[in-house]
Amino acid sequence: MSLLKLSGIEVGFDRTTIVDDVSFSLEEGEIGCLLGPSGCGKTTLLRAIAGFEPVRGGRIELGEKLVSSPAQLVPPEKRGVGMVFQDFALFPHLTVFDNIAFGIRDQSSSEQKRRVHQLLEHIGLSGYGPRYPHQLSGGQQQRIALARALAPKPRLLLLDEPFSSLDAELRESLATEVRALLKEEGITALLVTHDQQEAFALADKAGVMYHGRLLQWDTPYGLYHRPAHHLVADFIGVGVLLHGSITADRRVQTALGLLHGEEVPRGSEGEAVDVLIRPDDIVLDESAERRATIVARGFRGAHFLYTAELQDGSHLLCMAPSHHEYEVGQNVGLRLNMDHLVLFPAGYCDT
Numbered sequence: 001m002s003l004l005k006l007s008g009i010e011v012g013f014d015r016t017t018i019v020d021d022v023s024f025s026l027e028e029g030e031i032g033c034l035l036g037p038s039g040c041g042k043t044t045l046l047r048a049i050a051g052f053e054p055v056r057g058g059r060i061e062l063g064e065k066l067v068s069s070p071a072q073l074v075p076p077e078k079r080g081v082g083m084v085f086q087d088f089a090l091f092p093h094l095t096v097f098d099n100i101a102f103g104i105r106d107q108s109s110s111e112q113k114r115r116v117h118q119l120l121e122h123i124g125l126s127g128y129g130p131r132y133p134h135q136l137s138g139g140q141q142q143r144i145a146l147a148r149a150l151a152p153k154p155r156l157l158l159l160d161e162p163f164s165s166l167d168a169e170l171r172e173s174l175a176t177e178v179r180a181l182l183k184e185e186g187i188t189a190l191l192v193t194h195d196q197q198e199a200f201a202l203a204d205k206a207g208v209m210y211h212g213r214l215l216q217w218d219t220p221y222g223l224y225h226r227p228a229h230h231l232v233a234d235f236i237g238v239g240v241l242l243h244g245s246i247t248a249d250r251r252v253q254t255a256l257g258l259l260h261g262e263e264v265p266r267g268s269e270g271e272a273v274d275v276l277i278r279p280d281d282i283v284l285d286e287s288a289e290r291r292a293t294i295v296a297r298g299f300r301g302a303h304f305l306y307t308a309e310l311q312d313g314s315h316l317l318c319m320a321p322s323h324h325e326y327e328v329g330q331n332v333g334l335r336l337n338m339d340h341l342v343l344f345p346a347g348y349c350d351t
């Protein structure tokens, strides 16, 4: 059953449309993630789901109940939705215990104790109840903020860039922990971020927004391997678009040779297309016939990311473990290792 369902949502301020015809749904217990560049409307959409912004068009249903439409706006406090924001501000004058218990003050003190201790254990901070927020690290404070939002067992948890104030390493480990916690609690959640590593570590489903539109809603794997739009391909991961044309036998002629995948490309013979080539589609192989010249390289820790120039001048990105170093100017052999082709109409990438 869909716990959250958005159909054709439009949100705007004055004459500007900020969220434009957005539809997606989240099943009960699923974790969703909205990605996209700054200003694309992610927070505005989250606020509409929480009930802080009215919608100009479409419907939002929570647990199959209509909560937002142009004619109806169920107030935030009646939605059973929890929220964690970037500036997670714990109450500084309250202990960790009282911060977490804040939203369940109407419950008996024994119930409050049971729930707070259960959550502290889940977030790995048992025994921290009597401390005050200033006695905690940033990561610990963020875990407490999460526990506070989870205490009343919201049916939907909305998280807006909850880890953005933390350093990159902590962000990723916390994202993995938060996923485990949400799954343990069986909570449906929607996270907004512009960090795709965070999204990939957390989400069952993710979407990329651009200028108010949701370009694709899919699994993280689908966004990476089957991007439906060149802007999704551009936003998720790295790669290049290589010019090509469709041949009579339904393959694609490119500077890398004839490419084919499991699926037959659509489009007519001779049609110009752009093929997405990810670094992981290419294997650097000295014995390969196809040659290229390394024109740039970037150290990425465990591997180098190389830019290789083909004979026709087009560029590709490829990777090799950092103990296997190539020099700029060096001639290398390339082999393709792709099982599917991602094609866009030619010139799409220029817009």
Ligand SMILES: Nc1ncnc2c1ncn2[C@@H]1O[C@H](COP(=O)(O)OP(=O)(O)OP(=O)(O)O)[C@@H](O)[C@H]1O
Residues within 6 Å of the ligand: 013, 018, 036, 037, 038, 039, 040, 041, 042, 043, 044, 045, 194
């Ligand atoms: N209350 C408001 N009145 C007018 N315009 C607004 C209001 N709130 C947001 N906007 C505009 O809506 C656009 C989208 O903002 P939003 O905060 O939703 O983007 P975002 O994708 O969350 O960005 P970021 O990643 O930077 O947080 C921005 O251009 C912003 O200026």
